[in-house]
Amino acid sequence: MTHRRLAITGGVAATLFLTGAAAIGLGRTLWRRGTATAASALRARASLPPSGAESAVTAGDTAHLPLPVARYFAFALPDGQPRVRAATIVWSGEFRGRLEGEWAPFSAVQHFTVSPPGFVWDARIRMLPATSVYVRDAYLDEQGTMLGRVAALVPVVDEGNSPEMAQSALARWLGEAAWFPTALLPGGAVRWEAVDDTTARAVVRDGETETTAEFHFAPTGEIIRMTAPRYRALDGTAVLTPFEGRYAAYERREGLMLPTEAEVAWMLPQGRFAYWRGRPQRVEYQTSSRSVP
Numbered sequence: 011m012t013h014r015r016l017a018i019t020g021g022v023a024a025t026l027f028l029t030g031a032a033a034i035g036l037g038r039t040l041w042r043r044g045t046a047t048a049a050s051a052l053r054a055r056a057s058l059p060p061s062g063a064e065s066a067v068t069a070g071d072t073a074h075l076p077l078p079v080a081r082y083f084a085f086a087l088p089d090g091q092p093r094v095r096a097a098t099i100v101w102s103g104e105f106r107g108r109l110e111g112e113w114a115p116f117s118a119v120q121h122f123t124v125s126p127p128g129f130v131w132d133a134r135i136r137m138l139p140a141t142s143v144y145v146r147d148a149y150l151d152e153q154g155t156m157l158g159r160v161a162a163l164v165p166v167v168d169e170g171n172s173p174e175m176a177q178s179a180l181a182r183w184l185g186e187a188a189w190f191p192t193a194l195l196p197g198g199a200v201r202w203e204a205v206d207d208t209t210a211r212a213v214v215r216d217g218e219t220e221t222t223a224e225f226h227f228a229p230t231g232e233i234i235r236m237t238a239p240r241y242r243a244l245d246g247t248a249v250l251t252p253f254e255g256r257y258a259a260y261e262r263r264e265g266l267m268l269p270t271e272a273e274v275a276w277m278l279p280q281g282r283f284a285y286w287r288g289r290p291q292r293v294e295y296q297t298s299s300r301s302v303p
Contacts, residue, residue: 037163056096085231092297103288154179174248252277
């Protein structure tokens, strides 16, 4: 649920034509290796004992939370639910790089850890007729990064290792915790503050990086919206910008109630810029009591 402009021009297409199929194949191989290395580093973190409790979830874990948060956990988590330590989600959806631009289909695989927070997102976005833009976003070791290459070879974006990028990536992790909701329980990286009967504020901290989001809940308990300030790249400058995620069509997956449709947007002066729409095709968990391969 992040965004940087991917500047793709006719010059990029010409470069691909001149490069040749062999070099493109090598680029894709190296890309896969880079993702595997990052995912392995992420999984190594998840193999350590988490900072939160290892016990299964009980009603007592949510008794002192703000009312809408307690309702959410009653809706999303069955009693005795094992705590998720790591997750892998296979995504499909659409992405666009500019306001009023065309939507382009994407597919992605994303790996998450809960304690400490982290993710690696590896996507293919069909933004050119004959090839895809490969995008790898990550939040790992308290650093946020983003790499984008046409056909996994021609660079179009390479950003990261700044406090602003870390904050934006951690805010993304917080919004995407709706797909592994035990990460939002007390005892981990997230704490809750009351706002009103339908809204609560979540604060997540990882090392020196901290970010805050407000979650908005339906009367029936489910999260319907998340709002937060996040940094957006604008002409080479990181600009703090209102951000929104919307969640819908909840279904039970691996015992948990999860949204199966989502959309994210920047709230710009010229209007709401929705740039990502996603649907989880498969969700797998490593929990405190078992692993799902």
